[in-house]
Amino acid sequence: MNQIMHRTRNSMPEKKRIELAAMLNQSLADTLDLYNQAKQAHWNIKGQNFIAMHKLLDDLAEGLVEQVDIIAERVTGLGGTAYGTTQHIAQATHLRAYPLDIFAINDHIEHLTQNIAILGEMTRTNIDKTDELDDFGTNDLYIDLIRFLDKYMWFLEAHIQK
Ligand SMILES: [Fe+2]
Structure with a gap:
């Protein structure tokens, strides 16, 4: 994807900023997709544990x-353009398509954790890449994101683990 860049006094070289904008825009698409999937589950789950899970999914x-x-404001903060449209x-997105015909809590947990794992894996890679690029602002963003994803992986998996 071509990154539309804007003139800025940001001291980071443009070549680096383009690379970071591309990385962040990929994360933006994936994270927005996961957001929609969480809402899809929040609205449609059925089962005994409904209200607890309904609230957890909204969190x-x-x-x-x-x-x-x-993520989007880091793209623009680096002189890039955030790509956030549905189309x-x-x-x-690099996530797996979320089915429209699942309802059981365990099925939603299965699909959500699969996609949290995909986004988590990419986030860990991006932690390393931003470290190599010496962009600690973006590195910190990804560290915060991975802590969040790991926490919700635990919250969801705890429902199906024994
Ligand atoms: Fe709601």
Whole structure:
């Protein structure tokens, strides 16, 4: 994806900022996709543990939307352009498509944790990459994101573990 860049006095070389903008825009698409999936589950789950899970999924969605805003504003803060439209996300996301015909809590946990794992793996890679690029601002963003994803992986998996 071509990164539309803007003139800035930011002292980081443009080549580096373009690389970071591309990385962050990928994370933006994936995190927005996961946000939509969390809401999809929040609205449609059925089962004995409904209310607890309904609320937990809304906390997940709320946390993701905060992360989304931080990611998008890091793109623009580096002189880039944030790509957040539904049409763009649909073609850019690296997550697995979320089924529309699942309802059982365990099925939602299965699909959400699969995608949290995919985003988590990419986030860990981006922690290393931003460290190599000496961009500690973006590195810190990814460290915060991985702590959040690891926490919700635990919250969700605890429902199906014994
Ligand atoms: Fe709601």
